[in-house]
Amino acid sequence: MIGSEKLVARGLGRSYGDAAVVRHGRTVLTERLDRFLQFDARTGVxxxxxxxxxxxxxxxxxxLGFFPSVVPGTKHVTLGGAIAADVHGKNHHVAGAFSRHVRSFRLLTASGAELECSRANNADLFWATIGGMxxxxxxxxxxxxxxxxPSPYVxxxxxxxxxxxxxxxxxxxDDHRYAFSVAWIDCLSRGGSLGRAVLMRGDFAPNELLTARQRHDGSRRSPTPRLSVPGSAPQFVLATPLMRAFNAGYYHSHPGAPRTKVLSYEPFFFPLDKIRNWNRLYGRRGxxxxxxxxxxxGGREGLIRILEMISSSGSASFLAVLKRFGEGEPGQLLSFPRVGYTLAxxxxxxxxxxxxxxxxxDALVVRFGGRVYLAKDARMRPETFRxxxxxxxxxxxxxxxxDPDWRFSSDLAVRLRLMD
Ligand SMILES: Cc1cc2nc3c(=O)[nH]c(=O)nc-3n(C[C@H](O)[C@H](O)[C@H](O)COP(=O)(O)OP(=O)(O)OC[C@H]3O[C@@H](n4cnc5c(N)ncnc54)[C@H](O)[C@@H]3O)c2cc1C
Structure with missing residues (x-):
């Protein structure tokens, strides 16, 4: 261990707030821990x-015909970051969070000891690390x-x-019939249309559903992003009337009757990865x-109250997502998902x-017994977190x-006064 400075690991920095940085300390980069060690094609381990x-x-x-059992909305995250935030995907209702598919990991602790952690070994530390940021x-x-x-298509x-x-x-x-389920939701719609949505639900596609071209293209590696936002977007792009019009347009671009499409896994799981610097769409102020x-x-009532609040503020953008979470694991501590509805x-x-x-x-979420995701937070108060x-x-x-001396710390830990 280096000196007595505070330390925190960083994956690819895709958490939205201050979880992977530490002021007056050292951020430990993990990109070079990038080796595959062993794979058993019979078990997928x-x-x-x-x-x-x-x-x-x-x-x-x-x-080789395998896919990660749970993926978040971007593929640019590390496995360390996925465990530390216990990320969830579009299949939480059937597959649980990332941790459900983790058998064990090794953890370098503050004493310098490297401990094997699993549900059977150092179980307390296993569960404290999952979602432990x-x-x-x-x-x-x-x-x-x-x-x-069965294929790279969904x-x-x-x-x-x-x-x-x-x-x-x-x-x-009928969510149980689909491995993956998510809804784009119009957070600016009001009245009888409050929370109108486009549900996108599906499964990996068997070969017989693919076109000849899809069968041929299926083995390709992921392409590099094709679109790029060159500079910060001007503020008028974010004006509420324009956002409302955009959302209405997107909603109506989907026909009234359901339809099915077979598409590559990339646009379905990682739509934003296609656009380099997509965050610049929000202008200089972010x-x-x-x-x-x-x-x-109480989730339905809570969602209605939240959507009313957001819609009347006119603050939301075109990127809003509603998902249903299924059961979690009994040992989970700070892991975010709980049975219910999640809105991002x-x-x-x-x-x-x-x-x-x-x-x-925040106050509404607390009143309805909910919680905010730490990986996406940059401003919550300590008492709200508790x-x-x-x-x-x-x-x-x-x-x-x-870690009695709190060698591992972060700006998030300080902001939420976790050590008090
Ligand atoms: C476009 C986009 C879409 C997203 N969609 C989803 C989604 O659908 N579902 C979801 O759950 N999340 C989602 N996220 C959030 C993202 O998956 C998490 O924040 C994830 O933790 C980021 O991983 P990272 O490797 O970039 O970690 P970082 O952001 O670098 O770090 C995140 C946390 O992990 C810790 N950490 C990183 N590596 C290690 C390690 N080796 N050992 C111990 N701790 C470590 C850091 O200290 C920090 O606390 C999304 C983020 C983006 C930008």
Missing amino acids: LECEAGVTINALIDHFLP GLTGIITDVRLTLSPV SVRYERASNIDDALELFHA FLQYQCVLPSV LDLPNRGPEVFELLERL AMYPEFRTWLAIKNEV
Whole structure:
């Protein structure tokens, strides 16, 4: 261990806030922990270093017929970052979060000891590291299970929902029939159209659904991004009337009757990866991402209240997503997903009113028994965090035992006063 400075690991820096940086300390880069160590094609179990990215996993294992069991909305994340945030994908309702597919990992702790952690070995540390935002140590390598897939294509059914009730009804009626399920939601619609959405649900496509061209192209490695945002977008692009018009246009661009399309895994799982520097679309002042989960009980009412608040503020952008979470794992501590509904949206930074809106949203989320995702947070208050994460005390006891001097810290840990 280096001196007595504070340390925090960094993957690819795709968390939105201050989780992977530490002021007056050292950020430990993990990109060079990028080796595959062992793979068993019979079981799909892979052992590799923690700086390996989802992108690299797909490039190497998709041609062999395997895909990561859970992927977030970008493939530019490391396995260490995926475990530390316990990321979720479009299949949480059936496959759980990333951690469900992790068999074990090795953790370099503050004492310098490297510990094997699994559900059977150092189980406390295993669960405290999952969703623990890098604060228990540095994950150096990982054993996880990849899933066999029939092709690199996904068969997706697109279906419009005229409002939030319609969307939730569709989710409940037949979500279990699809491995992947997500809805784009219009956070600026109002009245009877509040929460209108386009549901996109599907499965990896078997070969017989592919065109001759898709069969031929299927073994290619991932292409580099084709589109790029050259500079910061001017502020008028983000004006509320224009956003409302864009959202209405997107909604109506999908026909009233459901339709099915077979498309490559890339635009379905990682739509933003196609656009280099997509964040510049929000102009010089940037944006804030907000993601919360509300439990199933009371979730509908909570979602309606949140959507009303966002819509009347006129703050949301065109990027808003609604998903349903399934059951979690019994040992989870700071892991974000809980059974219920999760809403993620971008809010252009228009100044103090956005921060005020987020404070009010936090209060609503707490009232409905929900929580905000730490990997997407940059401004939550310590007391809000404590109200949202009741398992924090258990987590803190494990943290204080493995790292009593808080060698591993981050700006997020300081902001949320986790050590108090
Ligand atoms: C476009 C986009 C879409 C996204 N979609 C989703 C989504 O659908 N679902 C979802 O769950 N998340 C999503 N995210 C968030 C992202 O998946 C997480 O923030 C993830 O943790 C980022 O991984 P990273 O490797 O970039 O880690 P970083 O952002 O670098 O770090 C994240 C945390 O992991 C810790 N960490 C990193 N490496 C290690 C290590 N080796 N050992 C210990 N701790 C470590 C860091 O200390 C930090 O606390 C999205 C992000 C973007 C930009």
